[in-house]
Amino acid sequence: MLTLDFIFPVRRLVPYLISLLAALVISSGRSDAQPARRPSIVDQAQAFGDLNDLVRRYYYEEVDQAALYDGAIEGYLSRLDPHSTYISAEDFREMQERLEGSFEGIGIYFEIIESFLTVLSPIEGSPAAKVGLLPGDRIIKIDGKSSVGIKINEVEGRLKGPKGTTVHVSVQREGVDALLEFDIVRGKIRVPSVRYAFMLNDEVGYVKIDRFSGRTSEELSAALENLGSRGMAKLIFDLRNNGGGYLEQAVAVSDKLLDPGRLVVYTEGRRRGSREDHFSRKKPLVPEAVPVIVLVNSRSASASEIVAGAVQDYDRGLIVGHTTFGKGLVQKQYGLQNGGAVLLTVASYFTPSGRPIQRPYSDDRMAYLEAAHDDYDPNADATLDKPIYYTEILAREVYGSGGITPDIALHPDSLTVFERHIVSESLVLEFATKHGQSITRAHVDFNSFFTGFEPGKRELTKFRKFLENTDPKFGSEQERSLKQSAEFVKRRLRRQIAQIRWGTAAAGRVAVEDDPVVQQSISLFDKALALLDSRAFHDMRRGTSPATGSGTDPAFENVR
Template structure:
């Protein structure tokens, strides 16, 4: 007797339809004859695709594509997250993973250390930027792809991994046994003093640890004499709502609205208030934003602006004001479903129109707001800030108090130099031969160091042998002298003291930051007025 073949796709479809029908019967999904009919049609289409499509189809991928299509009918931010992606997302948002604690790139086929994460096991053993991991567990690490490296180096806390390291300037490789540990994934990776009074903090996302990281950064800068702060939220795409509230709470006085939400289901419409805890409500504050600042970043910058706590400077933010609730699914995947909308304290809807999906999703790539007509801004709904009653605009995103269009926009030669990674490679070799960290002071180096003429000549000789640099002429190199010297200085700082020092050099040529620093007089006046709020009430 012949066996009856049941196609995998039909099994998947049957399970999917069965689940949905069960949901209908139990009342989890409101039943209607039209919906029931369409579910049967869906099942028929899946069956026909499996039997008659010109090529074999992957059942799981086809159903997942159907799920994605369903969610696209809702809004751009309701999303189905596959199991593997969900695991990575959870790791990123919880703020830690288990491994040896390095960031790396594959260069010329070798695992090249970009940085050893501060406090991690690799940093404790002295791993440096530029080190190459040439062996793992006694086997060559040549030509491994990133996924293979991660699989070999990550692992449970307390387990060991043996590596072989090749260091610039050293004659021989050496072996290390690294015991894996919990590694923090920082969401506030940079903080430092720009001068004797001005602190700088950059937050790249809002993970589960962002508020704690911010508090630690603030305390460190205060111990160094900080009197005013630049809080950089550019290209911060958001994260956890509770972290946005706690971060705002660091700057907003107690019992003030930070954000509120409106939704259809029970519990989705809420007001969120600042606490009466420790608040930095007195020092002048500038918040930097751009088109890549979204969601939680807009909650923070909107609260700072609406309460007249500080100046918001930069570009109009992305305009992502939809609240997603996370639902874990039985196969390890997840559904991020929009359940409400965000509003700033003055009543502005953060969400921008997404009627044109392509324009909406490409907005963050725009370099400036130059193609936004003034009349378009003026046509947006007007609101008043809560203390000084300044005019601010709704209609999507946070429009800055001071628009700064200047952005870092490298020319063709500069882009080529960065793509070739020549600053990193040259700096690692130069530092090994010419610099002694024990004799250097980080702050003096960042402020005063300049690559000497002899070093620039070495670079010109070095780049002649770099594969891919043949099209760069000596005239090109000479014309970019200042850019090259700063690029080498940036990587030297990273080699000696890590990513924080590297970024400290980088922002010296950041046009938006440099322009923002000229507006601290206005921020100081705003801080004085905010400090008086509530005193006479």
């Protein structure tokens, strides 16, 4: 092997490389130099066919022709916008399951902990729940074959399967000596897109939407009706980390909050007359007198931005958090003969005030994705010359072409290196799996745990000893970090113990209770109420010019 111990100056390296390349090229026996001209589409198609033939006949190794074609399609689309995407047949099936919110299998949330396939929670009503699988169970065998050391991407192939087929699992359960044996008949599993919906206190309801799937509007209606029956007088609507989904579902969700007949969003393609308007149609499920806070962050995108933009443009609620991703392009799905599909951008979308949401982009897709999550907000940059838009009722200033900027910015505390490490390595979850039952033995149900358990010095000491025996990186520096991060670790312990003992819904309830952004948002309802008062004030003075802002209550002037 040739090694180089020095670096060529750039101007000397280039001719060296060219001469080296020339020495390695075998002449084809032809030299048909042609005058430079712009090739036609027919020429390009012929060149691609020639390339395929050359690779098939002369490439020095056997190649996967299907994979090459996949790469060619991806390369073709890469010259368009960042959201026009090719989806292979396998990925297309997974995407459909996610958007439709259903699949066929046994129905569990799981994690690989210490090489064991560990049940975090059976999905409510699933075959796994019906046979009695519990949070914390370890699946040791699947159909008689060991699953110890299984990889996450292997779980699907062994547990998923057609509805009506049976899979046998052998389960190790805390406190039970022998393995438990279960025959599980696979079924149609519905994965809820409305992950959580509960009351935070006597007045404040909380709803978390993970994605906009085919059943989101239906699920949300049930959740809001339940919260209303329990006395909800204020609502926190959490769209953080929601990457979007169906446009129609975004309109249907907005329908629960807006008066009927409101323009929710419109889309427009390149051709004249291509504009399509989408309106709210029904009486809102959330009464107009109920103040609303919508939580967003940099991972709130697409359909989430449609909802947040409509709520903001009609001054219906307060947008709180971090500026959203800024995906304002609409994709239409086209199936291909190979079983895959193309998500092709066919239009841009605009909020009711006419705001485009799409951020600027270039050919560098990675830079585009990374820029969405930095601390720079183009909408808040006073040095940029950007158009100003006005909300529909109170004429508040809002901006476009850079996501939805919140009315009030709230940012969660960033994690320390130590905190990121124990989370990414699932060390707290592993500790909860081993010790959660014994630590919380006095709490026989979740309500007792939720109201009565707070990790303290004893639990932190036990966790430190666990790290000493488990984590090879743990030393004196990590011990100091553990002391500095004691409050974070306590919150995480409480959440993960709830996960292992009572499942995902219980863990979510604890996580929201300990979420500083949610807790700070509760204190902002006076501003959300001021927004509603301003709307009422405007209604009394209807007829004044919205462009001048003369209909805005002075009490709300300092809230964008």
